[in-house]
Amino acid sequence: MGILARCQCGGDGCNCVVIAGENAEVTGAGSTLNPYVVSAVIDCEDVRPCLSAGDGIAYDSSTGIITACPSADTGNNLTYGSDGCLFVPTGAATVSVGCGLQGDGSGSAPVEANVATWPFSCGISANGGGVYCDPSTGQLKTDPPFRARYREVGINDAFAARTVSSAETTVDTISVSLANPDPCRAAFVIVHRTVDVDFNLPANGGAAASGINGDDVNYMRNSGSTAITAWHGQHSVMHNVTIPAGGTQAIPLNITVGRGAGGATYTRIQATIRAWLFSIPLS
Incomplete structure (x- = not known):
């Protein structure tokens, strides 16, 4: 909105002529007490043709709603949270485990060794054997066999x-x-x-x-x-x-x-x- 107080005017009169254009309205007489007031209103329908969707953006031209566009490809963990904002779950289920491992990598099921319960009366800390990584193969190895x-x-x-x-x-x-x-x-x-x-x-x-x-x-x-x-x-x-x-x-x-x-x-x-x-x- 703009106000035009005087334009080549003398005294309290004004000889300016203000004409409203498209989507605009002019009110007032151009005097100090009653200046011109120009109002413009642009509808959403007028703006939507200027908008388009790009990478990562979804745009609905019928509603004018612009949203993020998560990929539907398998393995993508980006989603919407309960508050409607973008959300990536901690440790999302992206891991397929093999023998000796369990869990899917999610926050509620982290990947961990699938071990048995220690069945002996002695303490595991002082009496348990070792598990080691073979630097040449990357395989887990135990203590040498008896x-x-x-x-x-x-x-x-x-x-x-x-x-x-x-x-x-x-x-x-x-x-x-x-x-x-x-x-x-x-x-x-x-x-x-x-x-x-x-x-x-x-x-x-x-x-x-x-x-x-x-x-x-x-x-x-x-x-x-x-x-x-x-x-x-x-x-x-x-x-x-x-x-x-x-x-x-x-x-x-x-x-x-x-x-x-x-x-x-x-x-x-x-x-x-x-x-x-x-x-x-x-x-």
Whole structure:
């Protein structure tokens, strides 16, 4: 709206002529007390032909409403909120998960590992194993698997009678070579050794002893008046060893006889080494 107070006028009169154009109206006489008033009204129908829709804009020429135009393509998360404004949901459902994962990435269902409930009475923080990322493949990996091995070596030798010396003497040796198959952990090995030696003990003082790695495990003296033939007993010793990761260790069994007296002899040796290897976390 505009006001034209004077135009080449003198005194209180004015000789200006004001004509209303299209969509305009002129009122007043052009005087100071009654100036011209020009009013213009433009209807929506007059403006709509000047408007058009561009990228991201929707325009309805019949209603004159201009709105945003979200794409209908699959995967687009832009929508209208409850207040009518543009809205992108937090973590909208755009993720398709595979084995071991759950959730769709939305705020109410974030993507997370699909894990089982810890079933043990001990605490998970202090006792749970690790999960790691393989830098070469990007795959998840767990702690190295546990491994176990068993080896056994034995002899059963019979021969002509041999004299038992009074001094402890190693008369035979067997050995097992045990490799730790775990390249990551030291292995714990339980070793079981057995020895059985057949002795002939003459009457009235025939005596003999057998041992494992220098440790006597049995001794017998015949104090009777009749010879004892093929007297024997199986005796065992157990201990443990630790083999470093990826290492190999020989575990020997030295069979000894000694404390011979009264013409004692031996005619047979039976011996066994058994080894159980466990590759497990050692504490």
